[in-house]
Amino acid sequence: LAKTTQPISMDSxxxxxxxxxxxxxxxxxxxxxxxxxxxxxxxPRFIIxxxxxxxxxxxxxxxxxxxxxxxxxxxxxVSLSDTAVYYCLVNYGGYQKVTxxxxxxxxxxx
Amino acid sequence: EAQVTQNPRYLxxxxxxxxxxxxxxxxxxxxxxxxxxxxxxxxxxIYYSMNVEVTDKGDVxxxxxxxxxxxxxxxxxLESPSPNQTSLYFCASSLSIQGAHNEQFFGPGTRxxxx
Numbered sequence: 054l055a056k057t058t059q060p061i062s063m064d065s066x067x068x069x070x071x072x073x074x075x076x077x078x079x080x081x082x083x084x085x086x087x088x089x090x091x092x093x094x095x096x097p098r099f100i101i102x103x104x105x106x107x108x109x110x111x112x113x114x115x116x117x118x119x120x121x122x123x124x125x126x127x128x129x130x131v132s133l134s135d136t137a138v139y140y141c142l143v144n145y146g147g148y149q150k151v152t153x154x155x156x157x158x159x160x161x162x163x
Numbered sequence: 164e165a166q167v168t169q170n171p172r173y174l175x176x177x178x179x180x181x182x183x184x185x186x187x188x189x190x191x192x193x194x195x196x197x198x199x200x201x202x203x204x205x206x207x208x209i210y211y212s213m214n215v216e217v218t219d220k221g222d223v224x225x226x227x228x229x230x231x232x233x234x235x236x237x238x239x240x241l242e243s244p245s246p247n248q249t250s251l252y253f254c255a256s257s258l259s260i261q262g263a264h265n266e267q268f269f270g271p272g273t274r275x276x277x278x
């Protein structure tokens with residue numbers, strides 16, 4: 054089963070912009086890319102979703118190149134409270150079963 | 164307030180004693196799902212439901228049962244819990260699982276310990 058690939062961990066200083074890239078080579082025509090944030094012992098929380106080009110909301114931006122085989126979550130000016138695990142999720146081919154990858158553990162350093 | 168609720172939030176039980184973890188959503192979502200999360204193994208889907216009376220296995224269904232008699236409720240049943248089912252459990256719901264409306268809303272989690 055095709056799945057997403059993202060770095061296991063990243064460190065960043067407060068105030069920096071953080072970019073987390075996810076690879077999803079087998080993405081199908083109708084698939085959307087969804088990113089979640091999870092704090093310890095809490096359920097994942099939806100951050101942003103996109104299909105192509107660029108999507109921006111109040112917390113993040115999502116960049117998707119034309120071939121859609123990867124996507125980059127961009128968090129502007131991170132703070133300590135952004136320390137969390139970030140998951141990239143693609144439901145390949147509209148598959149009903151959901152498979153989360155390992156996620157990227159972001160540690161923001163003062 | 165739109166939300167997914169789970170009960171209980173914490174449970175300590177003994178091997179073999181049947182238990183049910185309830186999940187309810189108030190968003191009229193079609194898709195509901197149960198996950199377990201263990202250190203180093205991430206989130207793994209146990210069961211999911213596309214709609215009332217429609218359920219199917221996720222990646223780790225052994226030892227669990229579910230039912231979807233009403234749209235809003237999706238209980239997780241452990242008929243004979245064992246220590247390897249000690250975990251953090253999350254229920255989630257979404258309007259759909261395909262296309263642009265597939266963002267899932269997660270409950271607060273249920274921490275289960277089976278002795």
